[in-house]
Amino acid sequence: MSLDSDIIVDRRRIRRKLTFWRVMAALIAIAAIAGFALIATPGAPGTFVSAGSIARVQIDGLIRSDSDRTRALELLEDSQAAAVIVHINSPGGTTAGSEQLYDSLTRLKAKKPLVVVVEGLAASGGYITAIASDHIIAQQSSLVGSIGVLFQFPNFAELLKTVGVKVEEVKSTPLKAAPNGFEPTSPEARAALDALVKDSYAWFKDLVKQRRGMDDTQLEKVVDGRVFTGRQAIDLKLIDQLGDEKTAVTWLEEQKGVKKGLNVRDYKLEPRFSDLPFLKTAASVTLEALGLGSIAHQIAQTGVVQAVDRAGMDGMLALWQPAASN
Known part of the structure; x- marks a missing residue:
């Protein structure tokens, strides 16, 4: 026992x-x-950046409004990073989202030296983002531009007619919820959409003219919606220099007085x-x-x-x- x-x-x-x-x-x-x-x-103390480093911010894919991204960039303003390099590879996105990102980077640039590097693509809203910087660098084969505004919508009116379906509606005014895709677009609705597009397009052109220091003749050469290679874009004043991240670091050191030899560290905007x-x-x-x-x-x-x-x-x-x- x-x-x-x-x-x-x-x-x-x-x-x-x-x-x-x-x-x-x-x-x-x-x-x-x-x-x-x-x-x-994002932006918390020690977030991959320090007083002895340059923050690398990546803007990829479609650009939409994003309050978390805005908050992260605001926190980067108050961080100890010596400078910021923004890498862009984006076909654009919503006009409002691109404007929001442009404004965030403009505020960030007011507090820290900032330079943009176009990796593969900075088109439309991606280019709106790029011109927040005073200096844009792109590779020779990068694509930039596509200065213009687009409003697209599908129209199923003929298909519905074929299958014998009719959508009924009651609305307060003829332009409410127009166009709706279930009926032919009326001349009034098309005119209203055209006014929206032209107003946004005018804003986009004025922004490019102001930020890139172009006169009217120079502006007209680049605002027809085309994209341009980096080699073409430098002659058209859409970018400032050909190169990559090393080129951006050199520019920061020589033009903005950033200390030489600093490491470039990722600053995550939306880590999960x-x-x-x-x-x-x-x-x-x-x-x-x-x-x-x-x-x-x-x-x-x-x-x-x-x-x-x-x-x-x-x-x-x-x-x-x-x-x-x-």
């Missing part, structure tokens, strides 16, 4: 130690996750937990330590955000996901 009692006592002691170390591991991992998340938050492999690993370790291995496996396969989202879904689900790799 004494031997059995000793075994039981030893087992309980081992269990207590195991529980203690599991809790400690969980606390350490949680603290690490919280600390790294703080660092990775799922973009950070460390967080995925830390979360998995935490859950393994607490004995929640199945959830840890799900995080390892799908990422923190997806695992949390799925954990919050109740009821019957019809959910497709890629098969987990072996």
Whole structure:
């Protein structure tokens, strides 16, 4: 009996130690996750930029209104970054979103030396973004321009007529919700849209003329909606210099007095937990330590955000996901 009692006592002691170390591991991992998340938050202290570095901001894809992006750029204004290099690779987007981004970069430029590097494309709204800078650099084969405004909408009137469907409506005035795509566009509706396009186009042209220092003759050569290569754009005053990020750093050093030899570090405008492999690993370790291995496996396969989202879904689900790799 004494031997059995000793075994039981030893087992309980081992269990207590195991529980203690599991809790400690969980606390350490949680603290690490919280600390790294703080660092990775847009504009938070230590966000990949410091007093001894140049911030690299990436503008990719379609440009839309984005309050998080605006907030991140505002925080960059007050950071310790010595300067900012904005890389643009965008076909444009909404006029309002492009104007919002232009305004944000203009405010940022007022506080820090800023230069734009066109990687592959800065067209339409992407070019609106680029001209926020006083100096634009592009590669020889980059495409810039497309100065113009477009309003497109599908019209299904003939299709509906073919299938025998008619959309009925009651509206306060003839131009309410026009065009609607279910009926031929009236001359009045087309004229109203034309006025919108022309007004936005005039704003775009005036912005280019002002920011690029063009006269009317120079402006008329570039505002017909075409894109131009970097080689063409430099002669047309759409950009200032051919080159890449190294060219931008040299310009900052020579023209803006930025200290030589500074590192260029990424400044994330919209980081997500799922973009950070460390967080995925830390979360998995935490859950393994607490004995929640199945959830840890799900995080390892799908990422923190997806695992949390799925954990919050109740009821019957019809959910497709890629098969987990072996």
